[in-house]
Amino acid sequence: MLLDIANQDEGSQVIQYTASGSYVQYWKIETVGCTTTSGGRLGAEYEPVVNVYPNPAQTYVNLDLPRMDNSPVQIDLLNTTGQSVRSETLKVDGSTTHRLSVADLPNGLYLIRIQSGSLWNFTHRLLIAR
Numbered sequence: 001m002l003l004d005i006a007n008q009d010e011g012s013q014v015i016q017y018t019a020s021g022s023y024v025q026y027w028k029i030e031t032v033g034c035t036t037t038s039g040g041r042l043g044a045e046y047e048p049v050v051n052v053y054p055n056p057a058q059t060y061v062n063l064d065l066p067r068m069d070n071s072p073v074q075i076d077l078l079n080t081t082g083q084s085v086r087s088e089t090l091k092v093d094g095s096t097t098h099r100l101s102v103a104d105l106p107n108g109l110y111l112i113r114i115q116s117g118s119l120w121n122f123t124h125r126l127l128i129a130r
Contacts, residue, residue: 050114056127059103063114068092071116075100077126078111085110092116102128 051064065073070093077086077100085105090098100112107128114122 050122050124052112052124052126055125056129057102058128058130059101061100061102061112061126063098063100063112065090065092065096065098065114067095068116071119074113074115076113076115077102077105078113080109102126 049064049066051062053062053064055061063075070091073090073092075086075088075090075098076084079085086100086102088100090096102110105128107130110126110128112124112126114124
């Protein structure tokens with residue numbers, strides 16, 4: 001998707017979406033203290049989106065992971081007391097969907113924590129109900 005940011009005012013936000021409507025990137029135009037008119041910088045923040053489905057889950061949950069460049073991704077499933085009940089480390093190159101089995105876990109509320117080093121951290125509630 002092509003975005004025209006040349007006509008945006010300082011402090012305005014530009015949000016990019018995919019054709020399916022899922023959130024991809026968040027950009028903010030800001031002044032960074034340039035002293036000349038011959039250069040500048042566009043400040044951009046990347047907030048990845050991880051889609052978690054189905055929720056509530058019965059036997060598995062799919063995790064749509066954002067585009068990565070061969071980076072390790074840590075996935076932790078925590079119960080309501082904060083105890084890790086499942087932990088996996090993946091090497092993700094590009095966008096991917098990972099299927100996490102929850103068939104052996106009892107019904108209840110869980111937290112899925114997904115991290116890619118210090119780049120980003122995502123936490124989402126998951127209900128297991130059969």
